[in-house]
Amino acid sequence: MKSKKILIIMLLIILILFYISNIRSIYTIDDMAYVIALGLDNGDNNNLELTLQIALHSSSDSKGSSSSQSSSTLTSTVDCNSISEGINYINSYIGKKLNLSYCKVIVISEKLAEKGINDYISTLINDIEVRPYCDVLISKCDTKYFLQNSEPYLEKLSAKYYENEEISEKITGFTQEISLLDFYNDYYDTFKDPVAILGDQNSLSKDNDGKTEKLGLAVFHNGNLVGELDYNETLWHLMVSNKFKNTVLTIPSPFSDSEYISLQISSVKTKKKINIINNTPLINCDVSVSARILSATMNSNYMTKENISEIEDFANSYLKSNITDYLYKTSLVFGADIDSFGSEAVKKFATQEDWDNYNWLGNYSSSFFNVDVNTKLRSSYLILGI
Amino acid sequence: MNEEKLNYLEAIFLIVIVMITHIILEFPNVIIKDCGTSSFINIIFITILVSLFFIFICKLFSPFGGNNILAISEYVGGKKLKKCTSIIYCSYLLFISSVVIRNFCENLKIVYFPNANLLMLIGAFILTAVIVNKFSSGSIVKANTLLVPLILLTMIVVFVFSIKQASISRFLPILGNGLNKTFLKGILNIYSFGGLIYMYLIISDLKNIQDLKKVGLTSIIFSASYLLLSVSSLLTLFPFLVKGSNVLSVYLSTRTIRLGKFLPRIDTIFMFIWIFNFLLYLSIIIYYVKKIATETFSVKNKSSLLYFTAFIIFVASLLVQNSLQTYFLENTVYKYFALLVVFIYSPAILIIGYVKKNKELKKAKVEI
Amino acid sequence: MNLFKKFASNVSSDNTNQYLFELGTLNNISDNSPSDKLKNQQVYSNIDVNLEYVNSRFNTLINSDVIIREFTINVKAKEFKAFIIYIDGMVDKNSINDFILKPLMLKNRANQYTGDEVISQAVANNIMVRKIKKFNVIDYVSDNLLPQNDVKKVNSFDKIAQDVSSGNCILFIDTVDFCFDIDVKKFDTRSIAEPKNEPVIMGSQEAFVENLRTNTSMIRRNLCNENLVIESLTVGKSDKCQCAVCYIKNVANSDLVAEVKYRLNNLDVEYLNGIGELKELIKDDMYSSIPEIMPTERLDTSINYILQGRVCVLYNGSPYALIMPVTLLDFLSTPEDYNLNHVFSNLLKVIRGISYFITLLLPGLYIAITTYHGELIPTELLFSIVSSRSTVPFMVIVEILLMEISFEIIREAGLRVPSPLGSTVGIVGALVLGQAAVEADIVSPILIIIIAITGITSFSIPDYTFSFHLRASRFIYILLGFFAGFLGIGIGLFIYLVNLCSLKSFGISYLSPYAPLSKVNNASYFVKPAWKRENRDEFLKPKEIKEQNHISMKWRK
Known part of the structure; x- marks a missing residue:
C-alpha cells in the first residue's frame, strides 16, 4: 500500500x-x-x-442576461506568403490567440482560384483546428468585400448565418x-473533379443592399478554376449526380405561351450506364423525376389524363x-467530370x-x-382543377 | 486460485484489445496502401488463413493439457529453450509496447497538447500502467472486460456515421493493386493478427481449456470484422489514402462525424476513450512480461521486475527520434517481428513438441 | 497621573487571577481501573466479602445511581442475608419490588414451607419409599421464589459488571458462590419513527432505533422465518456493547457468516464510538474511501438483504444496521426499486447511474474542456460562456474551487445549524452567495449552474457514505482536469476503475455481477419484473439459490 501511495504521488507530480x-x-x-470565416485573395x-472574420462577443451587461453571442464581427486583413504566416x-496585433475551430467557411477569390488552390486546401486540411466540413466558396467579388457583407437578413448572429445557408441549399x-x-x-479522386460553392x-x-449570396458552383480541373455553373x-x-434534394422548377406552359407552370420537384434519381468504345466514353443517363404542380391558373385543370401526359412530355x-446542354458544357468547355461518371466507368476495369x-x-x-428523362407528375397540392 | 482464471469472455477481450489498438493506430492505412481498393478481399483472405492456422495450433496444443508455450518449450529443449522463448516473447512485447505508446503519445500531442513535453506524456502513461499492476492481478482483466465493450461500441459509432458519406464505388476497381499484392504479397498482412501471441500464453490461465478454440476463433472473427469495417469506412471516405498517407487512421474518420450543428469536434471524445484503450494495452503487456519473467526466471521480488520493465519501455520509447522512424518501426520492423514470433517460431516449437509427445505416447502404448 | 500609573501597572503586571490547569503525567494520576487481579474474579460464598468487592468495583461510594439494597431472605423458614445491586433509571422498580423483594422478604407459604420436595414415591410391601430432593438454596430460590421470566445464574464478576451496566438486577445470597442475574430492564428510548435520512415514497416507514432489542424485535416481526438467526456478540473492552448478527441459516453462506463473526470477535478495542467506527474496523480495504459495507436505518432494506443471503449487524446505541457483503450497484439502489413497476424502477436506476457520473466528473470535465478542449463546445454556447466570463478576474480553477468549497461549507453549516434557522441558511447560501457572487463578477453564471447541478445530483445518490466518497473524489478530478485535461481525467478514471475491480467486500468482488462476469440472468443493475425474480444473486453463493418458481403466478392459466 505504501508503494502504491508513493507511485500515485509520483504520478501527480508528473502531471x-x-x-x-x-x-x-x-x-x-x-x-x-x-x-468564423477565412478569406484568401490575390x-x-x-x-x-x-482576411479573417473574427467573432466579437459583447461583454455581459449588468444582469448577464443579454444576448452575448456573436452579434458582431471584426474583419482583419494582412498580406502574407502563406496562410500560417x-x-x-x-x-501579433489582435491581442488573443486565433482559433480556427469554429471557421464555417473558406472564401477564395476567383482570381486566386484560377491560379490553383490545392496548396491552400492541403494546408487547411492538415490543420488540426480547421474542421473538415467547413464550406469552400469561390467568390466572384473581392474576398474582403464578401466577408464584410455576409450579413444575415434574418439572423443577428453571423456564425449562425453561415450554418443556415444549408437550409437555403436544401430548399432551392x-x-x-x-x-x-x-x-x-x-481533388485526389480519380472518379471526379472538384466543385466549390460560388x-x-x-x-x-x-x-441593392450590397449583401452577398451563394448561387451556383465553381468548377475545377487539375486544381485550377475552369468555369462556373449558374444556378440553373x-x-x-x-440531378445528374444524385445529390438532388428539392427545388421549384418553372417551365413554360404547354397550353399557353404566356403562362408558366411551377413544378415542385422532390426526388430525382439518375441511372448511369457507361460504355467505352475506342477509348471514348459513351454515357447514358436515365433521369427519373417525381414532381407536383405548385402553381395553378383559374381555368386550368391539370389533373386530367391528357393534360398530365402533355405536361410530363413537355417537362x-x-x-x-x-x-x-449542361453535360456537353462540362465535357467540352470545362473538360471536368463533376458528376462522378468515373465511379460507373471504373466497373469496366479490373485493377488500379x-x-x-x-x-x-x-x-x-x-x-x-x-x-432520357422520365417525369412522373404525382398531383398538385390543394386544388386539383376545375 | 480459481479467481485468477480467465473465463471465456475475458480471454476474448484480452486478445481483441490488442487488435483494436493497432487498428486505431495504423493497420487500415498500411493495408490500404499495400492493396489499394482490394483491401476488403485481402482481409477476408487473411482471416480465412489465420482461422485455419489457429485450428492447426489448437490441434498442436491438444496433447499438452493446460500447458502454455513456455512449458512446452521447456519440454522440447529444456530450460535453455524456455529461457530463449521467454526472452523472445518479452522483447517482442516490450518492443511493440514502446513503439505503440510512442506513436500514440505523438498523436495525442498533435490532437490535445501541441506544445507538451513528450517525456511527461509517456511517463504518465507508463506510471499509470505500473500503478495499475500493483493492484490485485485479476483487476486488470476485469477492467479490460468492462472497458472493451465501450471501445468496440465507439468504433461502431464511427463506422455507422461514416456510412452517410460512403460510396460503394470506391471499392472499385475490385482487384486494387493487382492479384500479386492482394493474394501473394498480401499474405504477409496476417501480421495484423499479432494479438494471437496471447493465445500461446493464456491457455494455462483459462478456466476451461476446451474453450481455447472457441476463444481463439471468436476473437479472430471479432478482430477481422473490426478491421474490415475500419478499412471499408476509410476506403469509402478518403480516396487519397489509396496513394498512401500515414496518419492516425480511425481518427480521420472521427473528424468527419457531424451530429447536426450541436457538437463541433467530436473526435476529442473518441480520443478520450482511446486513452483507456492504450492504458489497458500497456498494463496488459507489463502484466504479461512480469508473468513470463516470473515463470521462467523464478523472480522473487516482483516489484523490482515491474519497475525494471516500465523503465525499459520508457527508455525504448524515447529512443525514436521522429515520426518517420516510428512509422518505419511499426509498419516494417513490427511486421516481420510479429510474423517471426507468432507465425513461425511459436508454431515450430509446438510442432516439434507435438511430434515428440506423440512418439512418447506411442512408445508408452507399445510398452503396455 | 494616578490613573495613568494604574493603567500602566495593569498592562504590565501578570494577571495572577488566571485559572491554571495542566494535565498530569501518567505517574501522577491514580489508576482507578480494576487491576488484573480483580478481573475474572468469581463470586465469593461470604456475602460480606461480596458486598465489599461490589462496593469497590462499582464505586458505590461516589456513584449516585448504583443502588445496593441489603435484606434478609426467608428460605424454608431459615433466614439468609442477601443484597441486590442495580442502577437507578435503568430498571423497572415495580418488577424488583413485586417479583424479587416481596417473594423473598415477606413471609409467605412458599418461603415458609419446611417440608421436603418429593421427587418420586413408591409403595412396596406396604412400605412407602420416597425419593426426596436434597435441599439447595440456589435451586430452591430460582425454582420457587423468583417468579421472574429471565433469570440466569452467574458467578463471574466481569459478567455481573456487564449486565448491571446494561440494566439487570443482581441478587447475592449468603453462603452461595453464585448469584442471580435478573433481567428487569426498563428505560426510556426513542420510539420507532420514520427514517429521516433515507426517505422513500412507496415503502415501509419504519426505521431502527438505538435500543438493540427493539431493533431485533422489529426484524423478527417482519421476517417471520424460524430460520432467522440473531446471534449476540460483545465488542469493546470498556463499554462491552452488544452486537447482534442476523442472517437466515439455510440461505446465507456459512463461510460468510463465520467470517463476519470472526472479524467482530477479534477486535481489540477499548470502546467504539458508534457503528461507523465498527464499520471501519471490519471492512476489507483499510485505506480506501470507497464504502464496502452499507449502513442503513431502514428496516425493509435490511430485511430485503437478509432474505437475499447477506448478513446484517446491529449495534446497541446506534440506529443503523450494517449490511455485508455489498457491491457498487447496491449503493445505487433503493428499497423502492422492488416496490415499483420495473419500468419505473429501471428509469430511476438509469437516472441514478447518470447522477453518479455527473457528481464525480462534471466540474472536472468543465475545467478540462474550458482549459484544453474548448473546441468541443458548440459555437453559440461557447460565445455565451466567453462573454459571461469576460468580467471574471479569476482563472477557472480558482472559481471552481471557490464555489465548490463554499457549497460544501453551506452544506455542512446546514447540518449543524439549529432548526429554527435551518431554512434561513438555505436561502442565504443559495440566493445571496450564488446570485451575489455572479452580480459582483466573482464567478460566472455558467459555473453556478455546474456547481448546482453537481450538488443536486449528489443528493440523488441513495447512500450517504457513498455520496461522501463521490464528493471527496470530485476534487481529485478537478485537479486532474486542470493539470492535464482529458488525459488527466482519463488516467484518474482508469486507476479508479481498476481500484474498484480490485476491491472485495467479504469475499465477493465489488463490481459483481459485471466483473467477473457471472451469469447475468441472475443479477444485473436493472430490476427484473416481479414475476421473473426467480433466483438469488449467484455471486453471494447462497445455500438456496431459488427465490421464486418459474411460474410464480399460478392463478394465470
Missing part, C-alpha cells in the same frame, strides 16, 4: 510538471479569438491576402454544400435539352493500374451523352 511545462502554451477559452506583389501576423437547390473534405477528396453580390434581389446548371448537376423534353493508365478525367472531354 503537475506536465502542466508547468505546458503552462505557457495553454490557451483557455478566454484567451482565444474565434475565427494580394499586392503576387502575395496572398488573408498570415495568421501569425494577425496574432441553387447551390451545393461543398465542404473542405469533399473538395480535398475530389458566391457573389446579391443579383437576384432588387434591393447547378440544378442539372445535382421531359425541357429537362432533356437542358441536361444535355489499368484505371490509372486509362486516365478517365483526361478522356472525359471526348465523351458522348445520351439523356
Whole structure:
C-alpha cells in the first residue's frame, strides 16, 4: 500500500510538471479569438491576402442576461506568403490567440482560384483546428468585400448565418454544400473533379443592399478554376449526380405561351450506364423525376389524363435539352467530370493500374451523352382543377 | 486460485484489445496502401488463413493439457529453450509496447497538447500502467472486460456515421493493386493478427481449456470484422489514402462525424476513450512480461521486475527520434517481428513438441 | 497621573487571577481501573466479602445511581442475608419490588414451607419409599421464589459488571458462590419513527432505533422465518456493547457468516464510538474511501438483504444496521426499486447511474474542456460562456474551487445549524452567495449552474457514505482536469476503475455481477419484473439459490 501511495504521488507530480511545462502554451477559452470565416485573395506583389472574420462577443451587461453571442464581427486583413504566416501576423496585433475551430467557411477569390488552390486546401486540411466540413466558396467579388457583407437578413448572429445557408441549399437547390473534405477528396479522386460553392453580390434581389449570396458552383480541373455553373446548371448537376434534394422548377406552359407552370420537384434519381468504345466514353443517363404542380391558373385543370401526359412530355423534353446542354458544357468547355461518371466507368476495369493508365478525367472531354428523362407528375397540392 | 482464471469472455477481450489498438493506430492505412481498393478481399483472405492456422495450433496444443508455450518449450529443449522463448516473447512485447505508446503519445500531442513535453506524456502513461499492476492481478482483466465493450461500441459509432458519406464505388476497381499484392504479397498482412501471441500464453490461465478454440476463433472473427469495417469506412471516405498517407487512421474518420450543428469536434471524445484503450494495452503487456519473467526466471521480488520493465519501455520509447522512424518501426520492423514470433517460431516449437509427445505416447502404448 | 500609573501597572503586571490547569503525567494520576487481579474474579460464598468487592468495583461510594439494597431472605423458614445491586433509571422498580423483594422478604407459604420436595414415591410391601430432593438454596430460590421470566445464574464478576451496566438486577445470597442475574430492564428510548435520512415514497416507514432489542424485535416481526438467526456478540473492552448478527441459516453462506463473526470477535478495542467506527474496523480495504459495507436505518432494506443471503449487524446505541457483503450497484439502489413497476424502477436506476457520473466528473470535465478542449463546445454556447466570463478576474480553477468549497461549507453549516434557522441558511447560501457572487463578477453564471447541478445530483445518490466518497473524489478530478485535461481525467478514471475491480467486500468482488462476469440472468443493475425474480444473486453463493418458481403466478392459466 505504501508503494502504491508513493507511485500515485509520483504520478501527480508528473502531471503537475506536465502542466508547468505546458503552462505557457495553454490557451483557455478566454484567451482565444474565434475565427468564423477565412478569406484568401490575390494580394499586392503576387502575395496572398488573408482576411479573417473574427467573432466579437459583447461583454455581459449588468444582469448577464443579454444576448452575448456573436452579434458582431471584426474583419482583419494582412498580406502574407502563406496562410500560417498570415495568421501569425494577425496574432501579433489582435491581442488573443486565433482559433480556427469554429471557421464555417473558406472564401477564395476567383482570381486566386484560377491560379490553383490545392496548396491552400492541403494546408487547411492538415490543420488540426480547421474542421473538415467547413464550406469552400469561390467568390466572384473581392474576398474582403464578401466577408464584410455576409450579413444575415434574418439572423443577428453571423456564425449562425453561415450554418443556415444549408437550409437555403436544401430548399432551392441553387447551390451545393461543398465542404473542405469533399473538395480535398475530389481533388485526389480519380472518379471526379472538384466543385466549390460560388458566391457573389446579391443579383437576384432588387434591393441593392450590397449583401452577398451563394448561387451556383465553381468548377475545377487539375486544381485550377475552369468555369462556373449558374444556378440553373447547378440544378442539372445535382440531378445528374444524385445529390438532388428539392427545388421549384418553372417551365413554360404547354397550353399557353404566356403562362408558366411551377413544378415542385422532390426526388430525382439518375441511372448511369457507361460504355467505352475506342477509348471514348459513351454515357447514358436515365433521369427519373417525381414532381407536383405548385402553381395553378383559374381555368386550368391539370389533373386530367391528357393534360398530365402533355405536361410530363413537355417537362421531359425541357429537362432533356437542358441536361444535355449542361453535360456537353462540362465535357467540352470545362473538360471536368463533376458528376462522378468515373465511379460507373471504373466497373469496366479490373485493377488500379489499368484505371490509372486509362486516365478517365483526361478522356472525359471526348465523351458522348445520351439523356432520357422520365417525369412522373404525382398531383398538385390543394386544388386539383376545375 | 480459481479467481485468477480467465473465463471465456475475458480471454476474448484480452486478445481483441490488442487488435483494436493497432487498428486505431495504423493497420487500415498500411493495408490500404499495400492493396489499394482490394483491401476488403485481402482481409477476408487473411482471416480465412489465420482461422485455419489457429485450428492447426489448437490441434498442436491438444496433447499438452493446460500447458502454455513456455512449458512446452521447456519440454522440447529444456530450460535453455524456455529461457530463449521467454526472452523472445518479452522483447517482442516490450518492443511493440514502446513503439505503440510512442506513436500514440505523438498523436495525442498533435490532437490535445501541441506544445507538451513528450517525456511527461509517456511517463504518465507508463506510471499509470505500473500503478495499475500493483493492484490485485485479476483487476486488470476485469477492467479490460468492462472497458472493451465501450471501445468496440465507439468504433461502431464511427463506422455507422461514416456510412452517410460512403460510396460503394470506391471499392472499385475490385482487384486494387493487382492479384500479386492482394493474394501473394498480401499474405504477409496476417501480421495484423499479432494479438494471437496471447493465445500461446493464456491457455494455462483459462478456466476451461476446451474453450481455447472457441476463444481463439471468436476473437479472430471479432478482430477481422473490426478491421474490415475500419478499412471499408476509410476506403469509402478518403480516396487519397489509396496513394498512401500515414496518419492516425480511425481518427480521420472521427473528424468527419457531424451530429447536426450541436457538437463541433467530436473526435476529442473518441480520443478520450482511446486513452483507456492504450492504458489497458500497456498494463496488459507489463502484466504479461512480469508473468513470463516470473515463470521462467523464478523472480522473487516482483516489484523490482515491474519497475525494471516500465523503465525499459520508457527508455525504448524515447529512443525514436521522429515520426518517420516510428512509422518505419511499426509498419516494417513490427511486421516481420510479429510474423517471426507468432507465425513461425511459436508454431515450430509446438510442432516439434507435438511430434515428440506423440512418439512418447506411442512408445508408452507399445510398452503396455 | 494616578490613573495613568494604574493603567500602566495593569498592562504590565501578570494577571495572577488566571485559572491554571495542566494535565498530569501518567505517574501522577491514580489508576482507578480494576487491576488484573480483580478481573475474572468469581463470586465469593461470604456475602460480606461480596458486598465489599461490589462496593469497590462499582464505586458505590461516589456513584449516585448504583443502588445496593441489603435484606434478609426467608428460605424454608431459615433466614439468609442477601443484597441486590442495580442502577437507578435503568430498571423497572415495580418488577424488583413485586417479583424479587416481596417473594423473598415477606413471609409467605412458599418461603415458609419446611417440608421436603418429593421427587418420586413408591409403595412396596406396604412400605412407602420416597425419593426426596436434597435441599439447595440456589435451586430452591430460582425454582420457587423468583417468579421472574429471565433469570440466569452467574458467578463471574466481569459478567455481573456487564449486565448491571446494561440494566439487570443482581441478587447475592449468603453462603452461595453464585448469584442471580435478573433481567428487569426498563428505560426510556426513542420510539420507532420514520427514517429521516433515507426517505422513500412507496415503502415501509419504519426505521431502527438505538435500543438493540427493539431493533431485533422489529426484524423478527417482519421476517417471520424460524430460520432467522440473531446471534449476540460483545465488542469493546470498556463499554462491552452488544452486537447482534442476523442472517437466515439455510440461505446465507456459512463461510460468510463465520467470517463476519470472526472479524467482530477479534477486535481489540477499548470502546467504539458508534457503528461507523465498527464499520471501519471490519471492512476489507483499510485505506480506501470507497464504502464496502452499507449502513442503513431502514428496516425493509435490511430485511430485503437478509432474505437475499447477506448478513446484517446491529449495534446497541446506534440506529443503523450494517449490511455485508455489498457491491457498487447496491449503493445505487433503493428499497423502492422492488416496490415499483420495473419500468419505473429501471428509469430511476438509469437516472441514478447518470447522477453518479455527473457528481464525480462534471466540474472536472468543465475545467478540462474550458482549459484544453474548448473546441468541443458548440459555437453559440461557447460565445455565451466567453462573454459571461469576460468580467471574471479569476482563472477557472480558482472559481471552481471557490464555489465548490463554499457549497460544501453551506452544506455542512446546514447540518449543524439549529432548526429554527435551518431554512434561513438555505436561502442565504443559495440566493445571496450564488446570485451575489455572479452580480459582483466573482464567478460566472455558467459555473453556478455546474456547481448546482453537481450538488443536486449528489443528493440523488441513495447512500450517504457513498455520496461522501463521490464528493471527496470530485476534487481529485478537478485537479486532474486542470493539470492535464482529458488525459488527466482519463488516467484518474482508469486507476479508479481498476481500484474498484480490485476491491472485495467479504469475499465477493465489488463490481459483481459485471466483473467477473457471472451469469447475468441472475443479477444485473436493472430490476427484473416481479414475476421473473426467480433466483438469488449467484455471486453471494447462497445455500438456496431459488427465490421464486418459474411460474410464480399460478392463478394465470
